[in-house]
Structures are given as C-alpha cells and as structure tokens.
Amino acid sequence: xxxxxxxxxxxxxxxxxxxxxxxxxxxxxxxxxxxxxxxxxxxxxxxxxxxxxxxxxxxxxxxxxxxxxxxxxxxxxxxxxxxxxxxxxxxxxxxxxxxxxxxxxxxxxxxxxxxxxxxxxxxxxxxxxxxxxxxxxxxxxxxxxxxxxxxxxxxxxxxxxxxxxxxxxxxxxxxxxxxxxxxxxxxxxxxxxxxxxxxxxxxxxxxxxxxxxxxxxxxxxxxxxxxxxxxxxxxxxxxxxxxxxxxxxxxxxxxxxxxxxx
Amino acid sequence: xxxxxxxxxxxxxxxxxxxxxxxxxxxxxxxxxxxxxxxxxxxxxxxxxxxxxxxxxxxxxxxxxxxxxxxxxxxxxxxxxxxxxxxxxxxxxxxxxxxxxxxxxxxxxxxxxxxxxxxxxxxxxxxxxxxxxxxxxxxxxxxxxxxxxxxxxxxxxxxxxxxxxxxxxxxxxxxxxxxxxxx
Numbered sequence: 001x002x003x004x005x006x007x008x009x010x011x012x013x014x015x016x017x018x019x020x021x022x023x024x025x026x027x028x029x030x031x032x033x034x035x036x037x038x039x040x041x042x043x044x045x046x047x048x049x050x051x052x053x054x055x056x057x058x059x060x061x062x063x064x065x066x067x068x069x070x071x072x073x074x075x076x077x078x079x080x081x082x083x084x085x086x087x088x089x090x091x092x093x094x095x096x097x098x099x100x101x102x103x104x105x106x107x108x109x110x111x112x113x114x115x116x117x118x119x120x121x122x123x124x125x126x127x128x129x130x131x132x133x134x135x136x137x138x139x140x141x142x143x144x145x146x147x148x149x150x151x152x153x154x155x156x157x158x159x160x161x162x163x164x165x166x167x168x169x170x171x172x173x174x175x176x177x178x179x180x181x182x183x184x185x186x187x188x189x190x191x192x193x194x195x196x197x198x199x200x201x202x203x204x205x206x207x208x209x210x211x212x213x214x215x216x217x218x219x220x221x222x223x224x225x226x227x228x229x230x231x232x233x234x235x236x237x238x239x240x241x242x243x244x245x246x247x248x249x250x251x252x253x254x255x256x257x258x259x260x261x262x
Numbered sequence: 263x264x265x266x267x268x269x270x271x272x273x274x275x276x277x278x279x280x281x282x283x284x285x286x287x288x289x290x291x292x293x294x295x296x297x298x299x300x301x302x303x304x305x306x307x308x309x310x311x312x313x314x315x316x317x318x319x320x321x322x323x324x325x326x327x328x329x330x331x332x333x334x335x336x337x338x339x340x341x342x343x344x345x346x347x348x349x350x351x352x353x354x355x356x357x358x359x360x361x362x363x364x365x366x367x368x369x370x371x372x373x374x375x376x377x378x379x380x381x382x383x384x385x386x387x388x389x390x391x392x393x394x395x396x397x398x399x400x401x402x403x404x405x406x407x408x409x410x411x412x413x414x415x416x417x418x419x420x421x422x423x424x425x426x427x428x429x430x431x432x433x434x435x436x437x438x439x440x441x442x443x444x445x
Binding site: 009010011012028029030031032049050052053054056057058060063065081082083084105106107135180181207211214215218219 | 275276279280284285350353354362370375402404418
C-alpha cells in the first residue's frame with residue numbers, strides 16, 4: 001500500500017497482508033459501476049487468516065470465519081452479531097434486512113474467511129444479496145480452488161472485481177518478522193535462508209522458527225546468530241518419519257514368533 | 263432533528279466512506295446517500311475542504327460545486343475506521359484463537375492505533391485472570407513468551423479491565439458495586 005506509513009513491529013509490510021490491504025482499498029474506492037466483490041485465495045499456511053485479522057483492525061471490517069456446518073441463517077446470525085447487534089429470534093429474512101442495513105450504514109467491508117464452506121446455493125445467494133443490498137466490499141477468502149468452485153455461480157463470478165492469489169513467504173517477509181519475533185538479535189542471511197527453507201513457505205512456521213532462534217540466542221547470551229551457531233532443529237510441520245529402531249524391533253518380534261511356530 | 267455529537271460524528275464518517283467510494287462528488291451525492299439535508303452535506307464537505315481532505319475541482323455560475331478526495335489525506339480516513347487498543351487486541355484474539363502477546367501486538371498495531379507489546383501483555387494478563395483466555399504453553403521469563411488460547415469468545419465488543427469501588431458483604435459473601443443511591 002503506497003499511502004501506508006511505515007509501521008514497525010506490525011505485520012502490515014508482509015507480502016500477503018499488503019496484498020489483502022491493497023485489494024480491500026481498491027474495492028472500497030472503486031469507480032462507480034464496477035463490481036464490489038473480490039476473492040483472496042491460496043493454500044493453507046500462507047497467512048490468509050492472519051492478513052484478514054490485520055485487515056479487520058485496519059478497516060474495522062466485519063470478519064466472519066465460516067464453519068463447515070453453517071447454513072444461510074447461521075451465517076446471517078453471525079454477521080448480525082459481529083456488527084454489534086442482537087439477532088434475537090428473528091426469521092432469516094429479518095436477519096438479512098438487519099445485516100444489510102447495518103452494513104450499508106456503517107460501510108464496513110465484509111470479509112468471509114473459509115469461504116469454501118459457502119457451497120450451497122442458498123448461502124452464496126445470501127452473500128451476493130448482502131452485497132447488492134449494501135454495496136460494501138465483500139471479500140471471499142479461501143483455499144486455492146475457491147475461484148474454480150465459484151465458477152458454478154455465474155452471478156457471483158461476474159461480480160468479482162479481482163482475484164488475488166496469496167503468495168508463499170519470501171526472504172523479505174522473514175526480514176520483516178525478525179524485529180518482531182527476535183527483537184535485538186541479528187540474524188545472518190544464511191540463517192534466514194535456512195529458516196525460510198525449513199518453514200516451507202508458511203508464515204506461521206517462520207514466526208515459530210524465529211521465536212526458536214530468539215530463545216536459543218537468549219539462553220546463550222548471543223546478540224548475533226548465523227547458520228553455524230544454530231544447532232537445533234526447526235519446526236517444519238512435517239509428519240514424523242517412522243522410527244528405525246521401533247520398526248527393527250517389530251520385525252525381530254515377528255521373525256521370532258515365526259521361528260517358534262516352525 | 264436533534265443530533266448528539268456521536269450521531270454527528272457517525273454521519274461524518276459515513277459521508278467520508280461515500281466520498282472515498284465516489285472519488286469525485288458534490289453535495290447532492292452525500293445528501294442523497296445519507297438522507298441528510300443539502301445544508302448539512304455542504305457543511306460536512308466544506309469542513310473537509312478546510313482540513314485538506316478534499317479539493318474543489320469545479321465551481322462557478324450555473325455549475326455545481328464538485329470536490330475530489332485527496333488520496334494522500336490520512337487523518338480523517340483513519341478516524342473513520344475507529345478502533346482502540348483494547349478493540350484491536352480483542353479482534354486479533356478472536357481471529358487468531360491461539361497467540362502470544364507479540365502476535366497480538368503485531369496484528370493490532372495500525373497507523374491510527376499503535377499498539378505496544380506492553381499493552382498486549384497487560385491485556386492478556388487481565389483476560390487471563392478473568393477467565394477469558396487460558397495458558398497453552400507457559401512462559402520462561404527472559405527466554406520465551408506464553409502462548410494463550412481464547413476460551414470465552416463473547417462477541418465483538420472488547421472486555422475491558424475496570425477498577426470499581428464496591429462494598430464487600432460478609433453476610434452474603436458478595437461484592438456489591440457502588441452505583442450511587444437507592445434504586
């Protein structure tokens with residue numbers, strides 16, 4: 001975002017956060033007549049929800065994390081609650097009117113996280129209806145295949161101003177996160193490379209691994225760290241490999257049993 | 263119609279949102295969208311012009327006044343988004359679910375509402391004692407932070423620490439708040 005002042009110790013400069021902020025800003029200030037919905041998509045772990053949380057604070061947006069079992073009415077109830085009202089025992093059409101009116105009045109963008117769960121015709125039409133009635137930016141956030149899934153609904157597909165893909169974590173992102181998660185510790189470029197590789201593109205894992213380095217450095221009283229200083233193992237999120245000893249033991253036991261039978 | 267300062271501020275905020283969306287606008291657009299009088303709309307817009315939030319791009323005999331939003335203008339644009347330190351921290355907690363104070367501060371600090379790490383730590387302490395969050399991994403002082411998890415998500419408005427004057431009654435074992443006067 002060009003008009004954003006440089007913020008230290010905030011996630012704002014991260015690539016995906018900046019991408020979402022720019023997207024919301026663009027939809028909000030779109031020219032008259034252009035559609036006002038947009039999609040932000042990408043694989044899990046790329047920091048989409050993190051970006052949505054920051055954008056919620058920045059734009060005072062209405063952020064809803066959709067759950068698997070929700071139906072259209074649940075969605076409306078949650079939106080009404082999120083906008084600071086009490087849904088009471090209203091019917092679904094009442095809730096719709098309440099949500100649309102409050103959105104239009106406040107002008108708060110609507111961020112729908114986990115939009116992959118918007119699979120039923122009813123739910124997706126409710127979202128489109130809310131956009132039509134209120135005119136506020138509606139951003140759908142979801143997995144990599146979300147744009148493909150949305151193709152089923154031409155009326156929704158046609159109202160998208162843009163589709164923005166979340167990008168994997170970059171070295172620049174690691175650089176922005178060092179002062180937040182390892183303050184006062186100088187991390188050499190080779191160790192940053194190592195962190196990025198071990199984190200396998202996930203922003204969440206970069207944060208965890210930088211915190212590990214921070215802990216390691218503080219225990220040893222180090223002010224600077226390079227790859228040579230790092231002896232531990234990083235959090236990679238991989239499923240653990242089968243243990244050789246256990247497997248050998250198992251094999252021996254089976255072989256013994258077989259011999260005994262013979 | 264009588265307007266409180268709050269409604270007036272809310273109208274001005276909503277008007278600014280309309281102005282941002284339109285880019286170039288006149289009094290009539292603001293008036294029509296917000297159902298306020300032309301007089302009120304013109305007062306709002308002229309106040310913006312004085313602040314430098316918009317510039318006049320058309321005026322003259324027989325032509326209506328048109329204004330354009332100044333893109334670099336920050337203050338009003340930010341003011342329209344509201345937000346406060348507890349509100350931003352609470353929003354981040356509800357979004358992240360599991361977090362360290364550093365995570366919270368990094369996700370809450372915006373240009374209009376800077377949030378310090380100490381504020382995030384203090385807020386976590388208050389909510390921990392009140393039973394809104396629990397410790398998922400304990401802190402090791404000087405080495406690593408605690409990880410908390412939100413366990414009581416009551417809604418969008420932030421719970422805040424209040425110091426109150428109360429009377430302790432041993433007979434019923436309760437704190438009675440001093441509300442001032444007999445009901």
